Amino acid sequence: MGSPRRVYVGAFAHCKSLEELDICDAGAIGVGESGRIEFIERDVDDISSVLEKQGWKGVKVVKIKDHGFFFPGFIDTHIHAPQYPNAGIFGKTTLIDWLDKYTFPMEASFSSLARARQVYNRIVNRTLSHGTTTAAYYATVHVPATNLLADICHAKHQRAFIGRVCMDTMSPPNYRDTSPEDAVAATRATIQHITSLDPSHSLLIPIITPRFAPSCTPACLSALGRLHKETNLPIQTHIAENHAELDLVRRTFPSHPSYTAVYDDHGLLGPRTVLAHAVHLSPAEVALIRARGAKVSHCPASNTALTSGAAKVRELLLEDITIGLGTDVSGGYSPSVLVAARHAVMVSRHVAMGSGEGEGDAAKLTEAEVLWLATRGGARALGLEERVGGFEVGMEWDAQMVVLGEGVGVDGEGGEAEGPVDVFGWESWEERIAKWLYNGDDRNTAAVWVKGELVHKTQAFSG
Amino acid sequence: MGSPRRVYVGAFAHCKSLEELDICDAGAIGVGESGRIEFIERDVDDISSVLEKQGWKGVKVVKIKDHGFFFPGFIDTHIHAPQYPNAGIFGKTTLIDWLDKYTFPMEASFSSLARARQVYNRIVNRTLSHGTTTAAYYATVHVPATNLLADICHAKHQRAFIGRVCMDTMSPPNYRDTSPEDAVAATRATIQHITSLDPSHSLLIPIITPRFAPSCTPACLSALGRLHKETNLPIQTHIAENHAELDLVRRTFPSHPSYTAVYDDHGLLGPRTVLAHAVHLSPAEVALIRARGAKVSHCPASNTALTSGAAKVRELLLEDITIGLGTDVSGGYSPSVLVAARHAVMVSRHVAMGSGEGEGDAAKLTEAEVLWLATRGGARALGLEERVGGFEVGMEWDAQMVVLGEGVGVDGEGGEAEGPVDVFGWESWEERIAKWLYNGDDRNTAAVWVKGELVHKTQAFSG
Incomplete structure (x- = not known):
């Protein structure tokens, strides 16, 4: 079982804390057959002496190229796999009309397994190519298609949370659960299938997925809360994305003090809950989320594209809320977590600008911070912080090899770089990583491991 | 002189008006030796009969691939060529400290021609690869390096405005003009060089470039105003980018009623003036800009990245101000106008959200509108609307061939697309173009003509 032992040699970078990017320009990371990191050496100038010291002589070495570095795999804490064909198609809609016009019709079509096979293969390939080693997927209501998504992630060896979507009200007649019992039974069927593929849930994890409060009856929410209590499986749902949705929740759940309280009152708010968006929360709701230890998935591109709002990430971080990043395909148009991190910087600037002169400066997120959200933050949000999101002995090797422009013309003529990032040679490591964050894409992700x-x-990798 | 006649066959799209994207799925566009469009045929199902009808039999045909289309070349109305190595390097700075920390040191290094050669070759290659057929470049104060930028654009056949930057105050001692006379003499030297390369300014146009009001003395502004009056050459500068800059202008030019009036009072505000940013203008300034017929370059990515503000593009459009798009490298991190157009959509959402409930919806720009800004709007801003920005008989063939994902798996297995855009086959043309706008990159720009x-x-082109 597992891959043969390998040593990854060269520069690496990962987030040590929210503020601190730890960069080692000559490292060696030994990964054992279990896929776990067994040693990390820094300041390596002679790899053979490292191998000798570790007793790993003869083991395969994977070397980074110039201007490249190993980086933890990205963690997408919120992505709707069946919506991928709609990426970039949203026009001027906002959440509720976007659901009716684009999303429900597309998702409903996943009653066809042929459709599901085509789209799910594509999106899993795409997310892997963008360095996403863990994804928390929403599927659709369909059990066969949801199970197929699990099969595909299993076959392609992506770490994935697979959520069969539950919705028994305010949904199209041809695309909904017919009863709470139906929602639970269908969810159980996918849990069973996923567990048959990966009995210890080492890479594939079923996740209980009420779409969002307005699309579930109280009975359905309660039944899913009980299912969580019984199985201790994680939960994902949406919260406080836009104003019309807040109104809808107030009308639909008039006796509950807040949107957050709706989930709490139905047993759905706990340390294993991931709440997407969290754009418009009251202080009381933030306090309740913190008290329950629930997590937030920040989806900056989606929130801007659908004119939902700008999440106050700094405020949430200061309140000790755990946050990861979500691409939220197709509310967000890009399946790349790197792009989501870029948007997180940009949205934080808008939050800063919206807060009045000067004062808002603290809202700005740094490059290091958004990369933390994309890795460590996501791992914490999904309860995987002991296993992935950084490079530590004992953690699993979920990683990407990032290569930056290598065509710097020594003759001064400016030869072409291979990817979208131009490195001129004088940049510091921090500056190279910033260049990657802002202009990099899947061409820079030469290889990905889970x-x-x-x-x-890619062709740039010859390991 | 010029290229042999060619006929471009297949789908094409261009902006007919701000609102209307005109899409023809079976066209044929004949381009003569002068580089001008001589005929446009629509609903073509037999190209040989078109060639016969036009008397163009035997002429070379360039065919579009499936899912691809011809589109006008992009027009970047504001880009600082020497700042390209800093793309993505801005941290938490805002305009004034960003200039001091990153920009002036980088620009000052262009006293070295080797540096200039390396960077200018790279950025011109990059912008061409992103489909930028016209760029309005700021260079530096250095005459030799500015002339070299002109040489490089000339050699690579990019349509370019080349602006030698003038600044005789509030600039580093090692990077400034020593007097207004110096600024004018140096500008004249570059005008002379550019005119020697392209006597009719058919592709290369010198542009008078006071950096911005605070970095020029009144005498320098006046002298440049006189130079404009003498030569009728276009002018480019910055205006109303951030609040600290507004304060600086108020302090530096206390007797002028507004920032816009500073330019107007020095003979620098007219129909050939391109003002970058225009984020914080008073209604009186907007009225003055309209009265003078001056143009605006909207730089959305830069304005967000540097926390400058969010330009109210819809308001300016409704006031009949002509607007183009600028990448503003390196205030903006990407040299791609497609990315700038994408940011224009996103920034317009933030403007909409900042305007209070519901009301702000009109601020939202559509995909068609930002593509208009990227082509027709830019052409108008630079006084090229009769020549480029769309496909009309008599206009010049500045165009790009856009190809979208072609690897749609017919077996339902979801084969890999060649670029970043996945087309599943059922999308309308509008949806394909939206997908390109949001997820496309230089891999989709298979070929570019000026x-x-x-x-x-690229390798995808075999014309």
């Missing part, structure tokens, strides 16, 4: 296994590579 | 001459191609 739990030690190579799951994606 | 005035009929092929100036860039």
Whole structure:
């Protein structure tokens, strides 16, 4: 079982804390057959002496190229796999009309397994190519298609949370659960299938997925709360994305003090709950989320594209809320977490500008901070912080090899770089990583590993 | 002189008006030796009969691939060529400290021609690869380096405005003009060089470039105003980018009623003036800009990244101000006008959200509108609307061939697309173009022409 032992040699970077990007320009990371990191050496100038010291002589070495570095795999805490064909198609809609016009019709079409096979293969390939080693997927209501998504993630060895969407009200007649019992039974069927693929849930994890409060009856929410209590499986849902939705929740759940309280009152708010968006929360709701230890998935591109709002990430961080990043395809148009991190910087600037002169400066997120959200933050949000999101001995090798422009013309003529990032040679490591954050894309992600296994590579990789 | 006649066959799209994207799915566009469009045929199902009808039999045909289309070349109305190595490097700075920390040191280094050669070759290659057929460049104060930028654009056949930057105050001692006379003499030297390369300014146009009001003495502004009056050459500068800059202008020019009036009072505000940013203008300033017929370059990515503000593009459009898009490298991190257009959509959402409930909806720009800004709007801003920005008989063939994902798996297995855009086959043309706008990149720009001459191609192009 597992891959043979390998040593990854060269520069690496990962987030040590929210503020601190730890960069090692000559490292060696040994990964054992279990896919776990067994040693990390820094200041390596002679790899053979490292191998000798570790007793790993003869083991395969994967070397980084110039201007490249190993980085933890990205964690997408919120992505709707069936919506991928709609990426970039949203026009001037906002949440509720966007659901009716684009989303429900597309998702409903996943009653066809052929459709599901085509789209799910594509999106899993895409997310892997963008360095997403863990994704928390929403599927659709359909059990066969949801199980197929699990099969595809299993086959491609992506770490994935697979959520069969539950919705028994305010949904199209041809695309909904017919009863709470139906929602639970269908969810159980997917849990069973996922567990048959991966009995210990080491890479594939079922996740209980009420779409959002307005699309579930109280009975359905309660039944899913009980299912969580019984199984201790994680939960994902949406919260406080836009104003019309807040109104809808107030009308639909008039006796509950807040949107957050709706989930709490139905047993759905706990340390294993991931709440997407969290754009418009009251202080009382933030306090309740913190008290329950629930997590937030920040989806900056989606929130801007659908004119939902700008989430106050700094405020949430200061309140000790755990936050990860979500691409929220297709509310967000890009399946890349790197792009989501870029948007997180940009949205934080708008939050800063909206807060009045000067004062808002603290709202600005740094490059290091958004990369923390994209890795460590996401891992914490999904309860995987002991296993992925950084490079530590004992953690699993979910990683990407990032290569930056290598065509710097030594003759001064400015030869072409291979990817979208131009490195001129004088940049500091921090500056190279900033260049990658802002202009990089899947061409810079030369190889991707999940739990030690190579799951994606480009022609730039010859490992 | 010029290229041989060619006929471009297949789908094409261009902006007919701000609101209307005109899409023809079976066209044929004939381009003569002068690089001008000589005929446009629609609903073509037999190209040979078109060639016969036009008397163009035997002429070379360039065919579009499936899911691809011809589109006008992009027009970047504001880009600082020497700042390209800093793309993505801005941290938490805002305009004034960003200038001091990153920009002036980088620009000052262009006293070295080797540096200039390396960077200018790279950025011109990059912009061409992103489909930028016209760019309004700021260079530096250095005459040799500015002339070299002109040489490089000339050699690579990019349509370019070349602006030698003038600044005789509030600039580093090692990077400034020593007097207004110095600024004018140096500008004249670059005008002379550019005119020697392209006597009729058919592709290369000198542009008078006071950096911005605070970095020029009144005598320098007046002298440049006189130079404009003498030569009728266009002018480019910055206006109303951030609040600290507004304060600086108020302190530096206390007797002028507004920032816009400073330019007007020095003979620098007219129909050939391009003002970058225009984020914080008073109604009186907007009225003055309209009265003078001056133009605006909207730089959305830069304005967000540097926390400058969010330009109210819809308001300016409703006031009949002509607007184009600027990448504003390196205040903006990307040299791609497609990315700038994407940011224009996103920034317009933030403007909409900042305007209070519901009311702000009109602020939202559509995909068609931002593509208009990227082509027709830019052409108007630069006084080229009769020549480029759309496909009309008599206009010059500044165009790009856009190809979208072609790897749609017919077996339902979801084969890989070649670029970043996945087309599943059922999308309308409008949806394909939206997908390109939001997820496309230089891989989708298979070929680029300026005035009929092929100036860039990828492996996907075999014309």
